[in-house]
Amino acid sequence: MKKFQLFLVVESLFLTMAFLTILASDFAAAVCILVMVLLVLRFYNMGSRSNFLLTAGLLLLFLIFMLNPYVIAAILFAVAYILINHFSQVKQNNRRALIQFEKDELDVRPKRNKWIGSKQHLISDDYCFDDINIIRVTGSDTIDLSQVIVKGKDNVIVIRKVYGPTQILVPLDVTVKLDVSAVYGNVTYFDFPAYDLRNESIKLSQPADQDLLKSVKLIVSVIAGSVEVKRL
Structure with a gap:
């Protein structure tokens, strides 16, 4: 849970800095982003799943088109977080499986593949x-x-x-x-x-x-x- 809280804090910082830099350079774009964020929150609270996903996708697409470095950093950080979290969950599941294999007296010999080299x-x-x-x-x-x-x-x-x-x-x-x-x-x-x-x-x-x-x-x-x- 602490990892996810840290993820939310970092993402919030990146997106806040992105919004401030967009506001300083293009006021109309900042207003458009603010309106789309409010629409996302409204659809989320109303439970309108299809409209929420559509608006959130449009917001993300618009932020990508802005080519703001903070937006790019936020996206890269989110991808890295997902990958690291996924691999850690896989390792935990594998450890539990190995423990169960040993309890059941199953012969198991995991071995990593070496992708590159002789x-x-x-x-x-x-x-x-x-x-x-x-x-x-x-x-x-x-x-x-x-x-x-x-x-x-x-x-x-x-x-x-x-x-x-x-x-x-x-x-x-x-x-x-x-x-x-x-x-x-x-x-x-x-x-x-x-x-x-x-x-x-x-x-x-x-x-x-x-x-x-x-x-x-x-x-x-x-x-x-x-x-x-x-x-x-």
Whole structure:
């Protein structure tokens, strides 16, 4: 509640300064704003929701057209307040959910996505392979399957990014089913010739490797970037 009170105080200061500067430069515009504010208050007290929203929207639009720095500051502050308040509420809800998960003995492992920068996945051999789901804006991703214990054929790696190369290093006893979709990119699948993608997708697998007991399905969606699968 204190946050909201502080928000109202700051917004009131910005709008008051905006009104005073408009009054000093353009008396007619100040009178127009004052009349619209009174109309907003009247419709609010009368409970006429449609007229209230219409008048409030016209008032905000008029203030934006005035290009007053205090009005712009008030709008930016309001947007920042909404975003910060929203993210704080999301974090609080997530904390409550995690506590409930722990009470119910549910296995949960939240992990933040790294949107930008290079990243190497599966760099420890202390645990078995776990499915990977990555969302990235840009960056280089290297997935080394030699550092984990791969079991079975239901292993999935999903990577969605805007731009950047992706490389997967595969042991000899693991087969890879590759599914790549790109607007502008190229695919290198083991020792086979590279294939250029231009707003298309491609699926690659080796029928001769279907008898292997270990398999990984790699799904990559990228706007622009290269995908390379190579043996160690």
